[in-house]
Amino acid sequence: PGRAVAVIGAGGVGFNIIQGAALAGAKQIIAVDIVEEKLAMTKTFGATHTVNAREDDAVSAVLDLTDGIGVDYAFEAIDRPETMADAYNMTRKAGTTVIVGIAAPHEAVEINAFSLPSQSKALTGSWLGQGNPPIDYPKLLDLYAAGKLKLEPLISAVYSLDQINDGFAALKSGQNIRGIIRFEE
Incomplete structure (x- = not known):
């Protein structure tokens, strides 16, 4: 602190x-x-x-x-x-x-x-x-549940599987913070 x-x-x-x-x-x-x-x-x-x-x-x-x-x-x-x-x-x-x-x-x-x-x-x-998942993940989940850990603003683009090459191009160019691929069923 x-x-x-x-x-x-x-x-x-x-x-x-x-x-x-x-x-x-x-x-x-x-x-x-x-x-x-x-x-x-x-x-x-x-x-x-x-x-x-x-x-x-x-x-x-x-x-x-x-x-x-x-x-x-x-x-x-x-x-x-x-x-x-x-x-x-x-x-x-x-x-x-x-x-x-x-x-x-x-x-x-x-x-x-x-x-x-x-x-x-x-x-x-x-x-x-260098985390310890069994210890750290529950803490991170608690922070997220309490609204203290901001994850949604990190997702700057959502791609379908058909758009995967566009996603990689955006990643390489640095235009996205984090792009995710949504797999449809």
């Missing part, structure tokens, strides 16, 4: 990280993306501020929003080495950077190695949420 959080990537995963931060009581949640429509939608999930990385340097903008301190937690949900480094660089001293986006196996992230010990920063990853 009361922490500052940045989330790079306003897609299905990023929106849920924002929701999680809001549910955990973060006081400042900064969404970073390059698509203005997606940034506007982050407010639905709990973002308090947005940064369009196409218009502004993401690290500088986040540092400005946090009075030069940086965020307690930065999450990268895209999969690009550059944005992973940005997440690390916007993390405050003794803060934690969490890499959620899964980059290609040959990709490397360049960070200042001295800052790990000198600033006591933590750098970690989250592989597919």
